[in-house]
Amino acid sequence: MLKGKAFKFGGGISTDHITPGRLAHLRSDLPKLAKHVLEDADPTFASRVKKGDFVVAGSNFGLGSSREHAPLVIKMSGVSAVLAKSVARIFFRNAINLGLPVLTCDTDGINDGDELEVDLAGGTVNDISNGKKLTFGKLPDVMLKILGEGGLLPYIQKHGDFKL
């Protein structure tokens, strides 16, 4: 069971909001880069987020670039899962490859600052602050297998190949 606070964002949060090109020089210094996570969407996020918290967003989260640094700095900030109405393709794949769960559900009922409990196996989100319960879509099997090993690299190291 994952527990933490919701940080609510709107729709159309791009990889440029998460980790913009002007910070490309920090991509080999990840702790420094992570201090700027989601800076162009909410400059206070990086200083407020705590281990276990959730990024909760509208539709098409993570659109744009293939930069894996986007889910990487979100994971490094302590976020335990991203909840969004929908997720852009490359971001989705990158997040799972890094072992960061991305869950699609109707996030409209979740407010900024709500305390959430997420049951990854059961597929439910419990909003403790307002008593609402949500279900999220099951990940495709192939992604569940990769996520189950903690990401793509550990998956390939264990199996030596794609065993899907």
Next chain:
Amino acid sequence: MGKTLAEKILTQKSAGDACAGDIVISRVDLAFVQDTTGPLTVRQFQAGKFERLADPERTALFFDHAAPSPNRQLSNDHQLLRQFAKDMGCLKYDVGSGVCHQIVAEALAKPGDVVVGSDSHTVTAGALGAFATGMGSSDVAIIFALGKTWLRVPESIRVNITGRFKTNVGAKDLVLYLIGSIGADGATYKALEFGGKGLKNLTMSDRFTVANMAVEAGAKVGLFPSDEVTQAYLKAQGRGKDFQPLAADKDANYEKTIDIDLGRLEPMVAKPHQVDNVARAKELKGTKIQQVFIGTCTNGRLEDLAIAAAILKGKKHHPDTRLVVAPASPKVLLEAIAAGYIKTLLEAGAVILPPGCGACLGLHQGILGDGEACLSTANRNFKGRMGNPEAFIYLASPATAATSAVTGEITDPGEVS
């Protein structure tokens, strides 16, 4: 039931029959990274303790986002990539070689290939009939090592093209119109497949522009059939032998069909801060712009510079508007010099940047000031994209961009010429 182009290519590259919705393990014919995604790819490859590449001849490293490097950190990243290329014996396109997608188009991708790059605009090569898609550093590190990847065979949306562009209207207007119609997530996880009688009126340069922006509608790939236009292009690149005809079956199954008559399109502009926030250029008349940027993998080709030069011939850019031009490759630059376009652009007051990506993603060269607006021929106008979250980016065609550079405000090229 017949097959879409996506199904056809993935059937050929995977064991068995690939149908929309299937998960397949596909061979990858060309894998590449650029200098801002490559270092993480190299580190993931090394963390996986892989010792060699599956196919060094079909593995490429591009130095284009920071070309040349503006700072010490990126220079060090370049060193890491150079050493990796040396150790692994793969293809290396160092600083000065141009934008990765342009080089992939000119020299590397061919019809029927599966191409994966750690750059979202890898979809550009879909114009050649290649299943070309962007992935992150980890996925590409594994492709470097194993020569294959997993893919969900996408459902396809057919875009049925008819007619012919009016004067001052082009491929950028077509793709902005399409994205405006279906939305920035209108094709998420899907293939956009272009077809129809009007396709013969789209040059290869037009097709690259359209395929390039498929990802701005969320698409996994933007596929064009490989036809006589493709053949002529490959022949002109000295790659005639890379041609094979390729088209979707007539009875292929599409999720839906979108009809677009090229003759009905008008100059379009995407407003800040989303690519699907599209309006007709006319509607934005009077919007002042402090910079015009012509270039990128979307519109930095010879044909784009020709359009800009024709409009700017004998004119100067507006005193309150800077004009920045970045040809997509050295080949484009050389041909533009030979054709006199560069002279024309310089005489119009343009800054000519080296071939590369820096300005488009706000890494360096042409970064905007607070409150400034830029009219750009690039593919993205996200907040912060050109180096400043307090700036505003509008996207348009080279014709609209060049015209607006003269007037200093967003201008439909038809209203001037």
